[in-house]
Amino acid sequence: RPESMLGFRAELGIQTFDGRTFGTIRNSDPEVYTGEGLLTLHFPINSAKSNFFYLMGGGGLYMFRDVNAGSTLAGRLGADEVTDEGTVNETKFGWTAGAGLEFHVLGATSLFVQSKFTNVMGDESNVGGVSGSSLRWIPIVVGVQLR
Numbered sequence: 001r002p003e004s005m006l007g008f009r010a011e012l013g014i015q016t017f018d019g020r021t022f023g024t025i026r027n028s029d030p031e032v033y034t035g036e037g038l039l040t041l042h043f044p045i046n047s048a049k050s051n052f053f054y055l056m057g058g059g060g061l062y063m064f065r066d067v068n069a070g071s072t073l074a075g076r077l078g079a080d081e082v083t084d085e086g087t088v089n090e091t092k093f094g095w096t097a098g099a100g101l102e103f104h105v106l107g108a109t110s111l112f113v114q115s116k117f118t119n120v121m122g123d124e125s126n127v128g129g130v131s132g133s134s135l136r137w138i139p140i141v142v143g144v145q146l147r
Contacts, residue, residue: 007040009056030067030087036060036096050104054114057097062120065089076135078123094120094134100141108147115140 013034038058045051066089067074069082079088098116105111120135 005042009038009040011036031065033063034060052102055099059095061091062094063091076122092120094118110145112145113142
């Protein structure tokens with residue numbers, strides 16, 4: 001609810017990457033599908049309480065598809081089963097936390113800019129010479145929100 005400081009947000013996302021071939025090395029076109037549940041805390045930054053600074057945090061599932069089986073990413077994911085195309089698919093749990101700004105535009109429409117630190121749990125073993133550790137990234141997102 002717009003008048004409440006505390007909120008819940010569900011986010012679905014798809015990230016795609018442009019794979020390349022270098023000589024005999026084929027780098028597939030991996031995709032990452034995400035589903036996150038986030039708690040949000042809104043702080044109004046104007047007297048009309050229509051523009052906000054907000055904090056968010058939560059967890060989710062991250063599905064990595066078509067990752068090259070010989071890549072460092074596949075090693076960090078701890079992926080075991082290789083497809084006929086030489087790629088792996090793996091789903092991992094992770095958490096995320098960040099902040100953003102939301103500006104009311106017109107009616108139920110707002111513009112927002114946000115960034116969040118995402119940490120996806122990697123494989124804890126040493127796979128293919130790669131020490132298992134988490135995967136981390138910090139995207140900057142600009143978008144339109146309809147309430």
